[in-house]
Amino acid sequence: MAKRTLSAHRSWLTSANDPATDFPLSHLPYGAFEAGNERHLCVAIGTHLLDLHQCASANLLPRSLVAACQAPVLNPLMALGPRAWALLRETITTLLHASAPPDRRQATEAALHSITGTTLLRPVEIPNYTDFYASIHHATRVGAIFRPDQPLLPNYKHVPIGYHGRASSILPSGIPIFRPVGQTRPTTPGGMPPFGPTKSLDYELELAFYIGQPNSLGMPIPIGKAHQHLFGVSLLNDWSARDIQSWEYQPLGPFLGKSFATTVSPWVTPIAALEPFRAPTSPREKSDPKPLPYLRSAIDQKQGSLDVQLEVFLLTPTMRRNKLDPFLLSRSSAKDLFWTPAQLIAHHSSNGCNLPIGDLIATGTISGPKLTSAGCLLELTHNGTQPLALPTGETRGFLADGDEVILRGFCARPGHPRIGLGECRAAILPAHRSH
Amino acid sequence: MAKRTLSAHRSWLTSANDPATDFPLSHLPYGAFEAGNERHLCVAIGTHLLDLHQCASANLLPRSLVAACQAPVLNPLMALGPRAWALLRETITTLLHASAPPDRRQATEAALHSITGTTLLRPVEIPNYTDFYASIHHATRVGAIFRPDQPLLPNYKHVPIGYHGRASSILPSGIPIFRPVGQTRPTTPGGMPPFGPTKSLDYELELAFYIGQPNSLGMPIPIGKAHQHLFGVSLLNDWSARDIQSWEYQPLGPFLGKSFATTVSPWVTPIAALEPFRAPTSPREKSDPKPLPYLRSAIDQKQGSLDVQLEVFLLTPTMRRNKLDPFLLSRSSAKDLFWTPAQLIAHHSSNGCNLPIGDLIATGTISGPKLTSAGCLLELTHNGTQPLALPTGETRGFLADGDEVILRGFCARPGHPRIGLGECRAAILPAHRSH
Numbered sequence: 001m002a003k004r005t006l007s008a009h010r011s012w013l014t015s016a017n018d019p020a021t022d023f024p025l026s027h028l029p030y031g032a033f034e035a036g037n038e039r040h041l042c043v044a045i046g047t048h049l050l051d052l053h054q055c056a057s058a059n060l061l062p063r064s065l066v067a068a069c070q071a072p073v074l075n076p077l078m079a080l081g082p083r084a085w086a087l088l089r090e091t092i093t094t095l096l097h098a099s100a101p102p103d104r105r106q107a108t109e110a111a112l113h114s115i116t117g118t119t120l121l122r123p124v125e126i127p128n129y130t131d132f133y134a135s136i137h138h139a140t141r142v143g144a145i146f147r148p149d150q151p152l153l154p155n156y157k158h159v160p161i162g163y164h165g166r167a168s169s170i171l172p173s174g175i176p177i178f179r180p181v182g183q184t185r186p187t188t189p190g191g192m193p194p195f196g197p198t199k200s201l202d203y204e205l206e207l208a209f210y211i212g213q214p215n216s217l218g219m220p221i222p223i224g225k226a227h228q229h230l231f232g233v234s235l236l237n238d239w240s241a242r243d244i245q246s247w248e249y250q251p252l253g254p255f256l257g258k259s260f261a262t263t264v265s266p267w268v269t270p271i272a273a274l275e276p277f278r279a280p281t282s283p284r285e286k287s288d289p290k291p292l293p294y295l296r297s298a299i300d301q302k303q304g305s306l307d308v309q310l311e312v313f314l315l316t317p318t319m320r321r322n323k324l325d326p327f328l329l330s331r332s333s334a335k336d337l338f339w340t341p342a343q344l345i346a347h348h349s350s351n352g353c354n355l356p357i358g359d360l361i362a363t364g365t366i367s368g369p370k371l372t373s374a375g376c377l378l379e380l381t382h383n384g385t386q387p388l389a390l391p392t393g394e395t396r397g398f399l400a401d402g403d404e405v406i407l408r409g410f411c412a413r414p415g416h417p418r419i420g421l422g423e424c425r426a427a428i429l430p431a432h433r434s435h
Numbered sequence: 436m437a438k439r440t441l442s443a444h445r446s447w448l449t450s451a452n453d454p455a456t457d458f459p460l461s462h463l464p465y466g467a468f469e470a471g472n473e474r475h476l477c478v479a480i481g482t483h484l485l486d487l488h489q490c491a492s493a494n495l496l497p498r499s500l501v502a503a504c505q506a507p508v509l510n511p512l513m514a515l516g517p518r519a520w521a522l523l524r525e526t527i528t529t530l531l532h533a534s535a536p537p538d539r540r541q542a543t544e545a546a547l548h549s550i551t552g553t554t555l556l557r558p559v560e561i562p563n564y565t566d567f568y569a570s571i572h573h574a575t576r577v578g579a580i581f582r583p584d585q586p587l588l589p590n591y592k593h594v595p596i597g598y599h600g601r602a603s604s605i606l607p608s609g610i611p612i613f614r615p616v617g618q619t620r621p622t623t624p625g626g627m628p629p630f631g632p633t634k635s636l637d638y639e640l641e642l643a644f645y646i647g648q649p650n651s652l653g654m655p656i657p658i659g660k661a662h663q664h665l666f667g668v669s670l671l672n673d674w675s676a677r678d679i680q681s682w683e684y685q686p687l688g689p690f691l692g693k694s695f696a697t698t699v700s701p702w703v704t705p706i707a708a709l710e711p712f713r714a715p716t717s718p719r720e721k722s723d724p725k726p727l728p729y730l731r732s733a734i735d736q737k738q739g740s741l742d743v744q745l746e747v748f749l750l751t752p753t754m755r756r757n758k759l760d761p762f763l764l765s766r767s768s769a770k771d772l773f774w775t776p777a778q779l780i781a782h783h784s785s786n787g788c789n790l791p792i793g794d795l796i797a798t799g800t801i802s803g804p805k806l807t808s809a810g811c812l813l814e815l816t817h818n819g820t821q822p823l824a825l826p827t828g829e830t831r832g833f834l835a836d837g838d839e840v841i842l843r844g845f846c847a848r849p850g851h852p853r854i855g856l857g858e859c860r861a862a863i864l865p866a867h868r869s870h
Contacts, residue, residue: 127562128603133687143686153685158628159618163687164599164694168563168789169652178653180786183594183727193593195727217604217696218613218867244786250588251578252568252598253688256786259599261652292618292630351615351679351691352867354603432653432787 009417010098012105013112015046022410022420025096026276028089029267029422030074030232032123033113039072039121044267044422045096047115054111060104061091073125074268075358078212078231085212085231089272120266122172124210129165129262129360130348131206131238136282136338138367141379146246157288160295160339160347162364165238166259170360173265173424179401179431180260182244197431198241200384200398203405204365205312205375207334208236208264209341211359218352223297226342229355233274233306235265235407235424236362242378242398264360265407265424273419277411278303279335294350295343304340308421309333310366310409312375315427317402318392326406327390330380332366332373401430444852445533447540448547450481457845457855461711463527464702464857465509465667467558468548474507474556479702479857480531482550489546495539496526508560509703513647513666513792520647520666524707555701557607559645564605564697564795565783566641566673567597571717571773573802576814581681592723595730595774595782597799600673601694605795608700608859614836614866615695617679632866633676635819636834639800640747640810640842642769643671643699644776646794653787658732661777664790668709668741670700670842670859671797677813677833699795700842700859708854712846713738714770729785730778739775743856744768745801745844747810750862752837753827761841762825765815767801767808836865 009026010017016025023029023044031042033049040053052069055061061069065088068077077084094100095108133139136156143151155161171177179201183193212231215221221229238258245257281301290296297304310333313326339347344361355361365375374380377398381387384397399405409421444461445452451460458464458479466477468484475488487504490496496504500523503512512519529535530543568574571591578586590596606612614636618628647666650656656664673693680692716736725731732739745768748761774782779796790796800810809815812833816822819832834840844856 128601155682155685159683161683161687162690164601164690166563166599166788168791178787182786192724193727195729220867241786247590248594248596249686249688250590251684251688252596253684255597255599256788259788260786289627292628294630351617351676351695352613353601353691353694356603432655
């Protein structure tokens with residue numbers, strides 16, 4: 001079985017068959033890159049990217065897909081719907097498969113470019129960005145820091161908690177982030193709030209889901225149909241300034257503590273590539289309430305979660321100078337989330353809210369049950385009070401200027417080629433002096 | 436003085452000189468309407484609208500403005516910047532002025548259409564929507580309902596509190612709103628949350644500011660330059676389901692309790708038309724802290740507020756059936772807001788957040804110091820516990836199906852023609868049965 005599966009995914013491109021590659025033939029994530037003065041869509045394969053614009057020009061794609069594959073962003077392809085997504089995936093798989101006839105192979109090879117040296121762009125036009133709070137381990141540990149008496153609020157196990165994020169400041173991986181400035185809590189009660197660069201800049205390790213099919217305003221998406229609205233998955237870093245956030249967030253939630261930047265990884269893994277890595281929803285405690293009917297479906301309970309393993313690395317200027325590898329801060333898995341992607345979509349639209357094509361729905365910080373699986377420094381350092389010791393002798397309560405945060409994600413199960421979500425990375429620049 | 440000002444604004448269109456009109460020559464708000472199968476931009480004048488697309492075709496507008504005036508939304512005009520906005524306003528004023536030469540007048544008359552019978556559309560493509568909480572009277576009264584011990588949180592007088600709203604569900608005036616369904620607080624502690632149509636559907640009376648010039652990500656807008664980024668003002672109704680909101684909003688703020696719909700009025704009053712109606716910022720109490728330097732400028736303190744008077748009316752099905760006028764629920768003024776538009780813009784961008792062209796920044800509910808000036812039912816009925824008696828013998832704690840809410844706004848000062856912001860209205864439809 002394992003062998004058959006693997007040979008079914010054999011490509012004529014050697015690097016695609018490397019067991020360590022993020023991008024085997026079974027993956028085919030979508031991206032966009034700078035092609036001269038244009039933006040071209042592409043898929044990643046082994047060490048290369050396949051230029052979809054060029055494939056379309058070379059008549060390698062079905063006519064119905066040409067316009068969408070020559071668009072500068074994925075939104076027109078998303079608009080064509082799940083059948084078109086399957087057709088494109090099938091077409092590309094055939095072109096890159098070991099059994100492709102020599103003439104097709106040659107034409108396809110002409111549209112392949114090494115990923116090294118190309119500039120990857122944000123592949124989706126994102127109209128709205130929503131961030132959830134789907135990790136109960138994150139919610140509990142963060143709650144314990146700020147509300148030791150009641151770490152988890154009474155609504156948590158009933159309502160997938162979320163908020164509207166800031167769509168305008170979503171950046172592709174690789175663009176450095178300015179340390180934000182802002183107001184923080186006065187050091188004495190009744191005193192004036194300090195205003196300056198944040199002292200508690202944090203990352204948040206998240207998965208992001210792209211909406212591929214819209215619903216109309218006023219028409220909720222039933223949980224049984226939520227998967228039809230899902231196009232694909234990326235990594236997301238929801239940068240957070242904890243001191244700004246903690247002073248501003250009552251009573252209306254996070255605002256400037258988050259809106260200065262959010263980084264997304266360049267590759268969008270099609271939801272079809274994740275089918276082999278589905279998992280049952282995270283087991284609830286016996287005393288936990290059942291989800292309300294609009295958040296419940298047998299198939300979602302059985303295989304609604306995604307077993308995506310996640311890692312956060314830190315590269316400090318000292319590590320960079322000494323040519324050291326980035327340091328692993330933590331590991332977690334999306335299968336530990338309390339809510340599934342289908343539950344997030346069903347909940348989001350349950351009041352009639354419309355989710356247009358390209359909308360980004362993020363999970364919130366993905367933390368596991370152990371402290372070593374915490375997806376942000378707020379948890380790992382107990383709000384900066386217990387700094388991490390790094391192998392360089394440095395310590396970090398929160399991020400320092402020059403630090404680079406690298407998120408990675410992958411799926412690995414016996415009998416299936418490993419797939420990797422690539423990297424979501426960005427470095428911290430000092431705050432502007434314009435204030 | 437008064438006479439000279441008024442004669443400076445005399446139009447050859449009689450209805451524009453009616454002292455009761457919302458749209459005298461000194462106003463010229465922008466809108467968009469259905470012109471056959473197209474969307475045309477227009478300005479309102481008296482009982483009519485002037486089709487800008489048609490004006491451009493008839494060579495009545497400067498060449499530099501033609502493309503923007505023939506666009507389907509105002510965003511391209513916004514992108515041209517304040518000089519272009521002033522040029523267009525001056526051009527239209529000349530065309531419509533009593534002193535216009537007969538040939539120009541005739542050509543302009545051909546582009547005039549009665550507003551009655553035309554379908555007005557949402558005139559701006561809105562990339563992001565932010566909602567503030569700028570009325571201290573609203574914040575204090577709502578706080579008193581939920582936190583009698585501490586109505587106003589310690590951050591309120593330092594931080595312009597705001598949150599990211601939902602851009603996808605912003606609707607033009609006149610489109611009915613489906614009553615949303617959702618989870619609400621369990622009736623017994625530890626019980627299951629009810630799920631169904633909201634029982635506490637509310638409106639919120641707000642002003643909305645459209646961003647006309649963007650800032651780059653990472654580059655805050657200094658308060659002294661904030662006015663250059665402001666294009667115009669509309670009315671906004673931030674529909675709210677109080678029971679859904681109160682159960683979901685901890686700890687990340689309002690989400691599904693707001694995201695089902697937001698209504699904006701069709702006319703965008705250019706900020707230039709509001710110059711005569713500027714006011715000093717609302718006087719602070721002696722014990723109040725000074726705004727931090729990034730929120731302070733002498734000119735903003737002196738004339739940063741806008742004296743826009745606001746009214747909310749309710750039209751119930753019974754009133755409609757009996758052909759009664761809508762009932763006045765409350766009156767307030769934007770000059771009572773604790774924060775000015777410039778302070779909201781400076782704060783929003785202070786962390787480097789970018790505000791693209793077309794972004795909508797709303798004030799939050801505008802309530803005055805007296806209960807009769809409260810801008811939502813939550814305040815007026817003390818969360819539904821003290822229902823309002825209507826002249827029909829009906830009562831309302833919150834909105835009923837079939838109710839229509841009408842917001843109006845106007846500016847009136849001696850020596851200046853009164854200008855009106857028009858209406859922002861929508862009726863409530865029963866909840867869908869799809870759940």
